[in-house]
Amino acid sequence: xxxxxxxxxxxxxxxxxxxxxxDVDERERxxxxxxxxxxxxxxxxxxxxGAISAATAALPVPPRPRDFTLTEADVAHLGxxxxxxxxxxxxxxxxxxxGSMVAAGVIGVVLIGAISAFAPGGSGGGQGTLAVAGPANxxxxxxxxxxxxxxxxxxxxxxxxxxxxxxxxxxxxxxxxPTSPADGTSPKxxxxxxxxxxxxxxxxxxxPETGGLAGAPGGVxxxxxTPGSGAAGRPAPEQDSRNVALLAFAGLAFLGVLLxxxxxxxxxxxxx
Amino acid sequence: xxxxxxxxxxxxxxxxxxxxxxQGIDIALVSQAVGGELAAFNRLVERHQDHLFGLxxxxxxxxxxxADVVQxxxxxxxxxxxxxxxxxxxxxLSRIAVNAAMDLQRARKRRPSQPYPExxxxxxxxxxxxxxxxxxxxxxxxxxxxxAAALAALPFDQxxxxxxxxxxGYDYGEIARIMGISIGTVKSRIHRGRLALRRALEPVxxxxxx
Numbered sequence: 001x002x003x004x005x006x007x008x009x010x011x012x013x014x015x016x017x018x019x020x021x022x023d024v025d026e027r028e029r030x031x032x033x034x035x036x037x038x039x040x041x042x043x044x045x046x047x048x049x050g051a052i053s054a055a056t057a058a059l060p061v062p063p064r065p066r067d068f069t070l071t072e073a074d075v076a077h078l079g080x081x082x083x084x085x086x087x088x089x090x091x092x093x094x095x096x097x098x099g100s101m102v103a104a105g106v107i108g109v110v111l112i113g114a115i116s117a118f119a120p121g122g123s124g125g126g127q128g129t130l131a132v133a134g135p136a137n138x139x140x141x142x143x144x145x146x147x148x149x150x151x152x153x154x155x156x157x158x159x160x161x162x163x164x165x166x167x168x169x170x171x172x173x174x175x176x177x178p179t180s181p182a183d184g185t186s187p188k189x190x191x192x193x194x195x196x197x198x199x200x201x202x203x204x205x206x207x208p209e210t211g212g213l214a215g216a217p218g219g220v221x222x223x224x225x226t227p228g229s230g231a232a233g234r235p236a237p238e239q240d241s242r243n244v245a246l247l248a249f250a251g252l253a254f255l256g257v258l259l260x261x262x263x264x265x266x267x268x269x270x271x272x
Numbered sequence: 273x274x275x276x277x278x279x280x281x282x283x284x285x286x287x288x289x290x291x292x293x294x295q296g297i298d299i300a301l302v303s304q305a306v307g308g309e310l311a312a313f314n315r316l317v318e319r320h321q322d323h324l325f326g327l328x329x330x331x332x333x334x335x336x337x338x339a340d341v342v343q344x345x346x347x348x349x350x351x352x353x354x355x356x357x358x359x360x361x362x363x364x365l366s367r368i369a370v371n372a373a374m375d376l377q378r379a380r381k382r383r384p385s386q387p388y389p390e391x392x393x394x395x396x397x398x399x400x401x402x403x404x405x406x407x408x409x410x411x412x413x414x415x416x417x418x419x420a421a422a423l424a425a426l427p428f429d430q431x432x433x434x435x436x437x438x439x440x441g442y443d444y445g446e447i448a449r450i451m452g453i454s455i456g457t458v459k460s461r462i463h464r465g466r467l468a469l470r471r472a473l474e475p476v477x478x479x480x481x482x
Contacts, residue, residue: 048470051480055419056438056469061326065339068321068346069314078347179341267477 008041016042020049098259107254112246117238294319298361306353313353317346320362324369331373333424341376341404345369367450370432377428379441408414415479422472430465433458 012035018024019032036043297317304312324345329338345368357381358362418468423431436442450454473480 013467016464017466018459020466021459021463023459023463045470048473048477048480049466051477052466052473053438054417055480056423056434059330059416059420059439061329063327064322065335068325068339068343069317070310070346070350072310073311074347075350078351193309211315211474217477 008039011035011039011042011044013045017049018048020053059137070076094262095260098256099260101256101259102253103252103256107250108249109253112242112249116242118245119238184256273318276379284449295360295362299358302356302361302463305350306356313350314480316361316365320365323362323461327366327435328373329368329433329442330423330439331370331428333420337376338373342369342476343371345372348372363442363446363450366442370436370450372434374428374440409469416475418476418479422469426465430461433461434465434469437462 015024015032016035019029024032036046059092298316301316305316314428321342324342326337328341329335329410332338332341345365345449347363349368367408423434424455426434432451436447437444442450444458445456451458463477
């Protein structure tokens with residue numbers, strides 16, 4: 001009187017498993033028993049559950065490989081490891097923070113790089129850019145402004161001649177001396193441009209840090225800064241701030257990498 | 273320190289109430305170990321190390337790794353003696369061992385390239401019984417091998433619950449406490465695990481009959 005096996009696929013096998021585990025109420029119990037009575041495969045399943053469970057309980061276990069009692073050395077080591085593990089566990093939780101820091105750092109570096117590349121005069125590293133701290137001269141002969149590239153031809157400033165000084169630029173590096181007013185007084189030179197300061201005051205003793213020539217005769221000053229030093233090599237203030245931001249973002253990314261690496265180190269330590 | 277004192281007093285009081293004499297001994301040993309007696313803790317280790325190794329070996333079927341897990345569990349138990357709040361010391365140690373095994377299983381899940389080497393190693397077999405019959409022994413060995421492999425293929429949450437239920441004889445509530453999950457979740461994991469196990473072993477079901 002058993003139903004054909006094809007109907008077994010419609011039976012609730014989980015109900016039989018729950019019956020085996022004693023996790024059924026009275027109604028479910030009678031339903032499961034009916035199911036087993038009418039379906040040979042359901043009855044087999046129930047029998048298999050019992051056999052597998054018994055075999056699981058009888059699975060052999062190999063002999064214990066060693067004694068697990070603790071020694072005084074284990075206990076002493078445990079105290080030290082507890083402290084170390086506490087620190088490294090805390091660091092391990094900073095993994096997410098590390099990832100965020102790396103991402104923020106990389107994005108920052110890329111953005112600053114893009115800004116430097118596309119901003120006017122931003123990528124020249126100060127070359128061809130006037131870094132004039134003082135106001136435009138009264139004669140109005142120069143269009144020197146912050147960050148505005150000036151052609152080499154413009155570097156010969158007529159206003160400078162009225163001071164009786166000769167300002168010579170080398171290697172096409174622009175002079176940073178503001179033109180003097182027509183009355184022949186020395187122009188106000190920003191202290192941040194030592195080469196230019198020397199020119200304005202007629203000082204002939206230009207130190208090596210100015211890139212000039214010490215002891216030039218006849219009050220002739222030569223402002224010849226080497227690339228990357230002296231007044232002409234100094235980057236514009238906004239370039240300075242970009243560099244600072246670039247360093248900050250790179251530092252952030254580096255810290256993030258450290259935070260990402262520490263949990264691995266901690267895990268290796270813990271395994272030891 | 274005061275906390276430890278309270279625990280110790282509570283444990284001492286429980287020694288007298290413990291119905292199981294073994295349980296009473298365990299609680300007395302825990303009390304002494306909390307007071308700093310390493311020898312008392314080591315007696316506790318000697319009483320339970322075989323059981324814990326058998327339990328962990330079924331969860332982490334690699335002998336060396338199972339030994340490491342058990343050692344880690346005893347170290348953890350010693351470190352957290354103050355957190356024992358009475359009850360069954362065996363269950364408390366089992367919970368610590370199961371948690372240590374689960375940590376290893378999670379780590380293994382993250383690095384699935386490390387197989388359980390002893391599934392491939394059939395060199396170890398249980399000692400032959402007195403009434404040694406080669407055919408019977410071969411059949412039992414084969415049954416153990418395929419069952420161990422099927423157990424290992426289960427999700428470790430299901431495997432842990434089945435081992436605790438079938439091998440250690442814990443009930444649903446105790447397993448829920450050990451694993452820190454609800455009783456309903458324990459039941460669900462055991463039922464689904466059993467069904468998966470049966471499906472996996474269906475081609476070799478003759479091994480389990482008779």
